[in-house]
Amino acid sequence: MKQVIDKWGKSFGIYLILMIVFPFVMPDEYYRSVGIIIGLHAIVTIGLCLVMGLAGQISLGQAAFWGIGAYTSAVLTTKYGLSPFVGLVASAIIPGLFAFILGRAIAGLQGYYLAMATLAFGYIVQIGITEWEPVTGGANGMISIPKVTFFGDSELSMYYLIWGVVTCVLLFSLNLLHSRVGRAFRAIHKSEIAATSMGIDVRKFKLNAFVVSGMFAGISGGLYAHYMGILDPQPFGLHESIKFLTMVVIGGMTSIWGALVGTVLINFISEGLIMMSEVIPGLQGDIDTIVFGAILVLIVMFMPEGLVPRLRTLYEKSQAKKAKAKAANLQSDQRVERKATT
Amino acid sequence: MTEFLQYVANGLVSGGIYAIVAVGFITIYNVSKVINLAQGEFLMLGGMVAVAMIGMNVPYVIAVVLAILLVTLVGIMMQKYVIAYVKKANPISLIILTIGISTLFRGVASLIWGKDAFALAPITSNEPISFGGVMVAQQSLWILAAVLIILFLLWYLMERTILGKKINACSVNPMAARLMGISPAKMSMLAFAISGATGAIAGIVIAPLSVTSYDIGVLLGIKGFSAAILGGLGNPLGAAVAAFLLGIVESLGAGYVSSGMKDAIAFLVLIGMLLVKPSGIFGERSVGKGGL
Numbered sequence: 001m002k003q004v005i006d007k008w009g010k011s012f013g014i015y016l017i018l019m020i021v022f023p024f025v026m027p028d029e030y031y032r033s034v035g036i037i038i039g040l041h042a043i044v045t046i047g048l049c050l051v052m053g054l055a056g057q058i059s060l061g062q063a064a065f066w067g068i069g070a071y072t073s074a075v076l077t078t079k080y081g082l083s084p085f086v087g088l089v090a091s092a093i094i095p096g097l098f099a100f101i102l103g104r105a106i107a108g109l110q111g112y113y114l115a116m117a118t119l120a121f122g123y124i125v126q127i128g129i130t131e132w133e134p135v136t137g138g139a140n141g142m143i144s145i146p147k148v149t150f151f152g153d154s155e156l157s158m159y160y161l162i163w164g165v166v167t168c169v170l171l172f173s174l175n176l177l178h179s180r181v182g183r184a185f186r187a188i189h190k191s192e193i194a195a196t197s198m199g200i201d202v203r204k205f206k207l208n209a210f211v212v213s214g215m216f217a218g219i220s221g222g223l224y225a226h227y228m229g230i231l232d233p234q235p236f237g238l239h240e241s242i243k244f245l246t247m248v249v250i251g252g253m254t255s256i257w258g259a260l261v262g263t264v265l266i267n268f269i270s271e272g273l274i275m276m277s278e279v280i281p282g283l284q285g286d287i288d289t290i291v292f293g294a295i296l297v298l299i300v301m302f303m304p305e306g307l308v309p310r311l312r313t314l315y316e317k318s319q320a321k322k323a324k325a326k327a328a329n330l331q332s333d334q335r336v337e338r339k340a341t342t
Numbered sequence: 343m344t345e346f347l348q349y350v351a352n353g354l355v356s357g358g359i360y361a362i363v364a365v366g367f368i369t370i371y372n373v374s375k376v377i378n379l380a381q382g383e384f385l386m387l388g389g390m391v392a393v394a395m396i397g398m399n400v401p402y403v404i405a406v407v408l409a410i411l412l413v414t415l416v417g418i419m420m421q422k423y424v425i426a427y428v429k430k431a432n433p434i435s436l437i438i439l440t441i442g443i444s445t446l447f448r449g450v451a452s453l454i455w456g457k458d459a460f461a462l463a464p465i466t467s468n469e470p471i472s473f474g475g476v477m478v479a480q481q482s483l484w485i486l487a488a489v490l491i492i493l494f495l496l497w498y499l500m501e502r503t504i505l506g507k508k509i510n511a512c513s514v515n516p517m518a519a520r521l522m523g524i525s526p527a528k529m530s531m532l533a534f535a536i537s538g539a540t541g542a543i544a545g546i547v548i549a550p551l552s553v554t555s556y557d558i559g560v561l562l563g564i565k566g567f568s569a570a571i572l573g574g575l576g577n578p579l580g581a582a583v584a585a586f587l588l589g590i591v592e593s594l595g596a597g598y599v600s601s602g603m604k605d606a607i608a609f610l611v612l613i614g615m616l617l618v619k620p621s622g623i624f625g626e627r628s629v630g631k632g633g634l
Contacts, residue, residue: 058434105613106616109616111437112433112571113616120613123606242441242445245441287453289446289448289449290446290449290450290453293444293446293448293449296439296441296446297424297439300435301427
């Protein structure tokens with residue numbers, strides 16, 4: 001924990017201030033709802049970042065865990081009348097269980113096989129939700145899912161509830177980075193063979209990352225269900241999984257902060273595009289699809305490490321340059337002084 | 343029994359399409375070790391461009407030829423300006439890259455042609471032909487013919503021509519191939535051109551049977567890739583056989599279990615296969631981890 005504070009204290013302070021102040025800078029209910037959605041997405045992308053950046057795997061089915069979480073909590077609360085709290089706990093456990101089973105099954109897979117398996121899983125879940133009509137309501141979806149009212153049911157209290165969860169998830173993940181587990185993950189990412197020979201159980205670590213990411217996505221899904229109040233299977237498909245992927249990739253796969261920054265950025269771009277399509281009538285179709293596709297391609301081509309790591313290296317370079325210039329100045333000053341004295 | 347045969351016949355037709363997609367994947371993969379997840383979009387582009395041109399009163403044959411040429415060009419450009427640029431990228435980056443390209447194509451298509459589904463006129467009449475009670479659309483026969491011709495030509499190219507030997511050389515050992523004066527970059531471009539062209543043909547022949555729209559590429563691409571994995575990644579013959587099997591299993595599942603679960607069945611087969619024997623029915627030809 002101490003290392004985390006040493007290394008991330010400044011960033012974390014800035015994060016806390018921005019997070020707390022945002023709903024008052026933008027006192028409009030609409031912007032608060034955007035803030036809530038960003039928070040929900042951030043919980044998923046931080047989990048995905050653990051899988052991609054740390055364990056060096058890829059998941060193209062993250063929206064499926066999100067969907068399982070959402071439907072778990074929605075069904076438990078609406079059909080069986082349980083309290084949303086129980087629903088939310090279940091919405092972490094059930095997707096975690098799914099992730100565990102899938103993760104165990106595909107632990108030996110790598111690269112393209114893994115991508116394919118998670119993609120197929122995503123499709124199966126979406127089709128399953130649509131087809132299991134007696135429980136999930138099928139394509140028509142579910143309505144009147146109870147709100148979460150731990151702190152009251154205003155938009156503002158929901159905002160703080162969700163960002164509270166984001167903060168917990170963030171702390172957990174940052175802490176993980178600086179533990180034995182985090183070091184093991186980085187070793188796996190660099191070279192699996194070397195990691196294995198150092199006695200790291202690569203399979204177990206990968207599985208853990210997968211399960212944690214599934215649970216995060218599930219919690220976020222549960223919160224999403226209670227926040228929206230209605231559900232249908234449509235948002236839990238490939239399109240959303242690719243959106244999550246874009247968020248993680250643009251921010252920088254290897255950086256938890258990158259996932260957060262990427263999430264905020266992509267959501268702002270989405271909002272901007274919606275505003276633009278209201279002004280420009282020619283923009284039919286999925287403009288956001290084009291933009292996300294282009295971002296993925298351009299990032300891999302020109303900035304494979306992502307935005308946050310790139311900015312950090314730039315910042316460090318400029319700091320180093322400044323220090324160098326300072327040293328050079330000092331030297332020349334001394335020389336001048338010496339000349340003056342002689 | 344007739345019902346069963348009917349499902350098998352339907353399965354053979356969709357299996358044929360998966361076979362073309364699967365072979366397209368493998369052609370590119372064998373040469374460049376890239377899995378082009380945008381493969382399905384070649385089919386979408388082929389079908390949509392042909393429909394759009396016929397809509398502009400271009401004669402059927404010319405529209406089809408132009409559509410094939412255009413998609414081939416798209417394949418070449420994709421290799422030349424994007425894939426070749428990130429030669430040193432790791433597999434995860436390549437997956438992200440080709441997914442990005444596929445998303446981009448889909449978005450552009452929805453912007454140009456909207457989200458409606460279009461139908462293309464069949465090559466010959468709409469009247470189905472009966473084979474002892476099994477009704478087969480005439481277009482289905484065209485599809486099967488196209489599939490078999492493409493598979494034969496590809497086999498001939500790979501096994502019986504010098505060009506095919508060059509492509510094979512690049513897949514076996516790019517360094518040695520280069521020392522022999524073969525340019526892996528050029529062969530890779532050729533592979534993209536081939537899978538662009540075959541994809542476009544597949545997209546055009548299925549357009550009359552099942553309508554075409556901006557988003558048909560995703561599922562076709564994934565199923566083709568499933569077939570490629572089922573057959574053993576890198577093994578074109580295995581992939582073609584697996585594709586027909588996948589088509590038949592899917593069609594039987596849709597008929598006897600539930601038509602809504604049709605796609606889920608194909609993917610369950612895939613996940614099952616990955617668990618039991620990730621190297622596929624016929625074994626992975628280019629041995630490697632996860633095809634890398």
